[in-house]
Amino acid sequence: MRADSLAAIPYDGLPLWAGLALVGGVVVGWGAAILAFRRRAIPQPVIPEYPALGLSLPLPDAPLPIELFPGSVLLLDRLGAVLQANEEALTQFGDSVGAILRHPAARSALSAALRAEPEGADGLPPVCSTTFTLDVPVPRTLHLSLRGLPGAQDRHKRVLVVMSDRSEAQVLDRMRMDFVAHASHELRTPLASLSGFIDALRAGGTSMDEGTRQQFLDIMGQQSSRLKRLIDRLLYLSRVQAHEHQRPRDVVDVADLMAIVLGEVAPRFDEDGCTLNLAIEDDLTIRADEDEMVQVLLNLIENALKYGRERDQPFAVTLFARRAPARDDRWPEDGGVLLGVEDNGRGMEAHHLPRLTERFYRVVDKVEPSQQGTGLGLSIVRHILDRHGGRLRVASAPGRGTTCLVWLPPVSVVQSETV
Structure with a gap:
């Protein structure tokens, strides 16, 4: 049969466009079947829901919005590596x-959090x-709270960590205990002395000579004055x-202010060699409580006279007040006023300086x-x-005297903070 005769035979099958549509449908059907099979074969991650807490955890690889958490928050993997850290933590x-996460106590807590089961x-x-306490680079007492995030496979386990620095609280607790111990000791010493001399006077009766009796009474008077002074200081x-x-x-x-202070301390400088x-x-x-600032300067001058003066040596104390430099990194604000007491006395070693403002701390090797x-x-x-928003700095060296420098903020700064 010739080709031209074949072309003359009519074709009764589907049009071309219908055939293409049929093939496309078959391909889409096979693709859907394969995808369904894979979904049945591979378990899908479970997203835990906690309606009582209004919480829904994201997928295992999704980041957590830890910037919304108050405090220092980390997200760790099962090996303790940091996956996320909020700005507060950094x-x-x-x-x-x-260094914190490598501490043995932190590693133990991480292991416990990974093993913990939902309950x-x-x-x-x-x-x-x-x-625990971390000794480097400076001693810090740290508290860590860890909770594992459920719903992921073991290899995708994550742990949420909240960190807090409790160093200051520990120092305050130690200072509180030291205060109670020191106060008890300071009160007990004069009381024991008074009690002993009272017993001695009772035992001696009329047979005790007048000189001894007067000596005992003088010592009792000194101890009672010491006790009163201590109680007054504690109350103040x-x-x-x-x-x-x-x-x-x-x-x-x-x-x-300086005129009031001068009137109080001038009689103490009437001795020869003391100016x-x-x-x-x-x-x-300055914006201040006048009585309290007088007390500040009187305390500084009294310390200079009591602890700085060397026997039989010329001793000079300088009371000064001046404007603070416009820029000085030692103070929290620019400007302000500097008040100070400077002496040319014996001075003290550097290791005493950080502890001078602690309660009951005394440089015992300087006075009788x-x-x-x-x-x-x-x-x-x-x-x-x-209370005044001020700062105290003490500079001293053996044989070079001591300078106590008080910085007070500018009047305008204090006023804006109190309004």
């Missing part, structure tokens, strides 16, 4: 995060907590702390036991300056 701990009505794993310190959060509102002229110098700039004002103070003067100074 700011507060920085490069120390790695309770909400289906959440329990929180695993630990507290308590009053200062009671309103430490309230900034003073009165504007005080520094020249008037008081003044260096006060004009037109200085009978001349030692209560150890509360500079603690009172620190609390007064905290």
